[in-house]
Amino acid sequence: MRHSLPLAPQFYVTAPQPCPYLEGRMERKLFTALQGEAAEQLNDSLSGQGFRRSQNVLYRPSCTECAACLSARIDVSKFTPSKSQRRTIKRNAGLARRATSPWATEEQYDLFRRYLDSRHSDGGMADMDVFEFAAMIEETPIRTRVIEYRDTDTDDLIGVCLTDVLxxxxxxxxxxxxxxxxxxxxxxxxxxxxxxxxxxxxxxYVYLGYWVPGSQKMGYKARFSGLEVYVGGDWQPMRDPDQFDAASHPLSNDPIAEQVANISLPDLSR
Structure with missing residues (x-):
């Protein structure tokens, strides 16, 4: 009989690279592997502490002189659609939702390429080929769904969301x-x-990824009521977005060792 002992996650830091959100900044990420029988426990715990999943990795920003990126989520009980959001719902009443297993299709990839070429042709994913796309969709150690949105008249694929269930x-x-x-x-x-x-x-909750004050491409997230952001180790209701500071400062973040020491890990022995 083979016995195994749970191992505490090991955390690493990426090399600095240009920030995709704020011009002239450099980004760095703190990350750990997401694998094994306790993957869902770890993902649930770290998602509640500002981490995000990318395939079998969990990460959050850990930049040297900047703390602008804030994990954001909507408190469903406090969400009320605005007038413009109600109009958006009405405009898309002709779409049908379908949830599928995380399996990539050529139809999804074709839509993905059209989306990138139109909106993010100079982004970090612009060169992603069909195999890398399939890995993004399919390499998940947790409960994940692909939510497809189709035109009810034509059955055309209109939108897709890769969604984790926490x-x-x-x-x-x-x-x-x-x-x-x-x-x-x-x-x-x-x-x-x-x-x-x-x-x-x-x-x-609905976890939205990161909101970045000062980044125009992320501004839409602040327009959802019931929004919370992860600041200083706690989730806080979104106040006036203009009151958040995107200024850089050499003391913005704690040293990596302190950041790791302050991460609360689940009991992986159960």
Missing amino acids: GDGVSMVYSFYTPDRPSDGLGNYIILDHVEIARAAGLP
Whole structure:
């Protein structure tokens, strides 16, 4: 009989590289592997501490002189759609949602390429080929779903979201959609629909990834009511977005050793 002992996660830091959100900044990430029988426990615990999943890795920003990136989530019980969001829901009433297992298709990849070429042609994912796309979708050690949105008249694939199911919510890992409907607000609609997915499942939160004050491409997240951001080790209700400071400072972050020491890990022996 083979016996194994649970091993504490090991944390590492990436080399600095240009920040994709704030011009002139350098980003660095703290990360750990997500694997083994306790992967879901670890993912649930670290997601509640500002980490995000990418395939079999959990990461969060750990930049030397900047702490602008804030993990964001919607408290479903406190969310009320605005007038413009209600219009977005109405405009997309002709879409049907379908949840599938995390299995990549050529149809999804074709939509993904059109989305990147239209909106993020100079981004870090611009050169992703079909095999890398399949890895993004399929390499997951936890409970993950692919949420597809299709036109009910044509059955065309309009949008896709790679979604993790956490113990306390749903986490929108990555979403993409057709660039052919620029006035429909599809990105916002997919978030609004995930609020309904979480509500129907009795889950309290929708995790949105990072909100970055000063980054125009991230500004839309601050327009959702019930938004919380992870600041100083706690989730706090979003106040006036303009009050958050994106200024860099050499004392913005604690040393890596202190950051790791302050991470609360689940009991992986159970």
